Amino acid sequence: MTVAIDRATGKVRGGRGPRHGLGQRLRHGYQKHWYAYVMIAPVIVVLGVLVLYPLVYGLYLTLTDANSLNTARTIGVNHIDATYKFIGLDNYKDILFGPLSYDRFWSHFIWTVAWTALCVALHYTIGLGLALLLNQKLRGRTLYRLLLIVPWAVPTFVTVFGWRIMLSDGGIINTFLHMLHLPQPSWLEDTFWQRFAAIMVNTWCGVPFMMVSLLGGLQSIDASLYEAAEMDGASAWQRFRYVTLPGLRSVSSTVVLLGIIWTFNQFAVIFLLFGANSAPDAQILVTWAYYLGFGQQPRDFAQSASYGILLLAILIVFTSFYRRWLNRNEQQLAI
Amino acid sequence: MSTTTVATSAAVTDDGPAQSPRRMRRRGERSLAASLTSHGILIAGSVIALFPIIWLVFLSLGPDKDDYLHPGGIWKKMTFDNYSFVLQHTSFFDWLKSSLIVSLGTTVLGVLVAATTGYAVSRMRFPGYRKFMWVLLVTQMFPVAVLMVPMYQILSDLGLIDSYLGLILVYCSTAVPYCAWLLKGYFDTIPFEIDEAGRVDGLSPFGTFARLILPLAKPGLAVAAFYSFITAFGEVAFATTFMLDDQKYTLAVGLQTFVSEHDAQRNLMAATAVLIAIPVSAFFYLVQKNLVTGLTAGGTKG
Numbered sequence: 001m002t003v004a005i006d007r008a009t010g011k012v013r014g015g016r017g018p019r020h021g022l023g024q025r026l027r028h029g030y031q032k033h034w035y036a037y038v039m040i041a042p043v044i045v046v047l048g049v050l051v052l053y054p055l056v057y058g059l060y061l062t063l064t065d066a067n068s069l070n071t072a073r074t075i076g077v078n079h080i081d082a083t084y085k086f087i088g089l090d091n092y093k094d095i096l097f098g099p100l101s102y103d104r105f106w107s108h109f110i111w112t113v114a115w116t117a118l119c120v121a122l123h124y125t126i127g128l129g130l131a132l133l134l135n136q137k138l139r140g141r142t143l144y145r146l147l148l149i150v151p152w153a154v155p156t157f158v159t160v161f162g163w164r165i166m167l168s169d170g171g172i173i174n175t176f177l178h179m180l181h182l183p184q185p186s187w188l189e190d191t192f193w194q195r196f197a198a199i200m201v202n203t204w205c206g207v208p209f210m211m212v213s214l215l216g217g218l219q220s221i222d223a224s225l226y227e228a229a230e231m232d233g234a235s236a237w238q239r240f241r242y243v244t245l246p247g248l249r250s251v252s253s254t255v256v257l258l259g260i261i262w263t264f265n266q267f268a269v270i271f272l273l274f275g276a277n278s279a280p281d282a283q284i285l286v287t288w289a290y291y292l293g294f295g296q297q298p299r300d301f302a303q304s305a306s307y308g309i310l311l312l313a314i315l316i317v318f319t320s321f322y323r324r325w326l327n328r329n330e331q332q333l334a335i
Numbered sequence: 336m337s338t339t340t341v342a343t344s345a346a347v348t349d350d351g352p353a354q355s356p357r358r359m360r361r362r363g364e365r366s367l368a369a370s371l372t373s374h375g376i377l378i379a380g381s382v383i384a385l386f387p388i389i390w391l392v393f394l395s396l397g398p399d400k401d402d403y404l405h406p407g408g409i410w411k412k413m414t415f416d417n418y419s420f421v422l423q424h425t426s427f428f429d430w431l432k433s434s435l436i437v438s439l440g441t442t443v444l445g446v447l448v449a450a451t452t453g454y455a456v457s458r459m460r461f462p463g464y465r466k467f468m469w470v471l472l473v474t475q476m477f478p479v480a481v482l483m484v485p486m487y488q489i490l491s492d493l494g495l496i497d498s499y500l501g502l503i504l505v506y507c508s509t510a511v512p513y514c515a516w517l518l519k520g521y522f523d524t525i526p527f528e529i530d531e532a533g534r535v536d537g538l539s540p541f542g543t544f545a546r547l548i549l550p551l552a553k554p555g556l557a558v559a560a561f562y563s564f565i566t567a568f569g570e571v572a573f574a575t576t577f578m579l580d581d582q583k584y585t586l587a588v589g590l591q592t593f594v595s596e597h598d599a600q601r602n603l604m605a606a607t608a609v610l611i612a613i614p615v616s617a618f619f620y621l622v623q624k625n626l627v628t629g630l631t632a633g634g635t636k637g
Contacts, residue, residue, distance in 0.1 A: 033459070033462065035459070035539075035540045036455045036459040037461065038455060038541075039451040039459075039544075040451070040452045040456065041397075042448045042449075042566065043448060043449060043471075046448050046507060046511050047470065047508075047511065050504060050507055050508040050511075051477070051482070051508050052506075054482050055481065055482070055485070055490075057485040057489065058481060058484055058485035060483065062604070071488065072492070073491075075620075076467040080597075122535070129376075130377070130380055133373050133376060138377075144381055146620070147381035147384055148380055148381055148384050149384075149623065150385055150388060150616070151384050151387075152613045153615075153616040153619040153623070154388060154613065154615065154616050155565075155568065155587070155615055156569055157571055157586075157587040157590060158391075158590070158608045158611055159388070160480060161590060161594075161604060161608055162388065162390060164389075164594075165394065165403050165604075166387060170403075170404045171403060171404075171409035172403075172406060175406075180541065204383070204384075204387070208384070212623075261475075261476040262378040265478045265479065267479050267571060267572045268572075269570065271571060272574075272591070276542075281571075283479075284431050285478075286480050289478075290479065290480060290483065290572060290620065291520055293484050296488075301487075302489070304483070305480075307480055308478060308484065309481065311478045311480055311481065312445040312481050315476050316476075319472070319476065323582060
């Protein structure tokens with residue numbers, strides 16, 4: 001067999017021979033790589049059926065005016081055929097520039113960006129702070145570590161309900177604020193406080209992952225670097241700035257990207273904290289798209305799918321730029 | 336050990352270089368104040384991390400649905416009635432069954448389908464490799480909103496709405512690329528010399544994978560399986576929409592039914608939440624160390 005293991009370095013592929021004709025190259029490539037293609041075939045098939053086909057179908061739906069009143073459905077024994085029609089790019093035009101587009105799209109868009117930025121910033125700084133503390137020689141640090149990852153260990157749908165009870169009127173948080181003679185906001189009704197509460201709960205949920213990943217990164221930094229820096233008279237801040245942060249760079253760029261994607265797509269926290277129908281102003285784009293498609297009557301499938309496609313486009317564009325930016329700074333993404 | 340030296344840097348941060356210590360401190364030694372500050376912050380952090388859970392456990396012991404308003408009263412009338420009620424008079428076990436069927440189905444399917452792919456992208460460089468990895472990455476960042484509408488239409492055409500199989504298939508759309516990615520990271524840590532030894536002894540590439548690498552990759556497979564399980568178990572959006580029969584709800588959906596517009600049985604909800612949380616978090620703590628390395632180390636050498 002000619003299938004050689006490339007040792008996965010990716011860089012030893014240079015030194016190609018002269019280029020052959022297309023047919024010959026295809027045949028040669030097939031002979032050389034057919035094992036690889038057979039092995040990735042299962043995933044290709046699954047992705048084709050479960051992701052690509054729905055995606056294309058969804059794209060088609062965004063070009064129609066499909067909703068729950070005109071799609072094919074069966075009521076009792078009667079089957080009603082689909083009557084929705086093709087309307088081109090009207091959905092996108094309506095979402096982005098139509099009447100009330102600020103209230104329906106742009107306000108949610110701005111809130112989603114703010115939500116993502118704030119949550120990831122909080123996750124990262126708190127996670128880094130705790131990781132630095134845990135990386136010291138400290139009595140009981142294993143115990144602290146175990147306690148601090150509790151929010152990650154318990155499923156989100158459980159903890160969010162815990163928070164919902166705590167934040168409700170007359171719940172423990174407002175009782176506590178009352179004891180301190182502080183104002184008691186209505187966390188689950190007032191728009192500003194809804195947003196505040198959502199960010200708070202999501203921060204609580206997301207810090208442990210950041211903390212643990214960054215702790216792993218800190219422990220992999222070579223200790224002799226710190227010794228050398230200390231010998232050169234670097235202050236604590238300088239050691240943090242010029243040894244710790246560069247050492248964390250590859251882990252950081254990965255977890256920040258993951259954090260941004262996860263937070264941007266975070267469905268459970270907002271959906272479970274406020275329910276599908278209350279708090280229209282605190283919905284980020286994902287939950288808002290869900291509301292359009294499944295939370296209201298009649299269900300507006302076409303608009304919901306268009307939101308989905310727009311969201312995906314935003315994420316893909318962002319990730320491409322992020323990767324390009326990393327490449328320009330000569331960093332590798334560790335995913 | 337790296338910990339000792341890193342400790343110094345963090346410790347001195349607390350002191351500030353301006354304070355000159357009265358006696359010379361050895362490396363890794365901290366002032367009392369710095370230690371106390373560290374402990375103080377960590378204790379505060381732990382309390383914040385733990386409190387919502389403890390509060391949930393505490394409320395689950397109060398017999399009345401409005402007890403959360405007067406938590407002080409719970410001390411006098413603590414009881415396990417909520418638990419026995421949830422176990423005997425609600426569909427808790429039906430929900431548990433659905434959750435387990437769906438999560439285990441996703442796990443088995445995801446890992447089985449993804450295993451060979453993880454190996455192929457770890458060991459072989461084929462034309463289209465980078466594009467394929469990019470596809471795997473992009474599929475992981477699909478917002479739920481992208482696939483939900485078309486999936487709903489397709490599954491209702493096929494009559495798979497409100498069936499376990501439908502939900503398993505939906506979950507596989509994220510679990511499969513994720514497992515492939517995770518497994519690639521694990522296969523990368525297995526030395527290539529093992530493959531070469533197998534090849535020298537006359538195994539085909541597939542034989543090398545099945546007979547040599549797969550047995551070595553058991554921990555990696557376990558992590559991928561566990562991660563698919565946890566994600567499927569905790570998924571809310573698809574389960575809420577695609578499961579209509581309340582006997583087929585997964586736990587994530589069932590828990591929502593305690594709070595409706597008319598009535599909120601918070602005591603029962605708390606008890607159910609605790610019942611779910613205990614086994615899942617116990618399981619989580621068993622594998623958490625592997626999970627973290629698996630999540631971030633995947634594909635560093637890509």
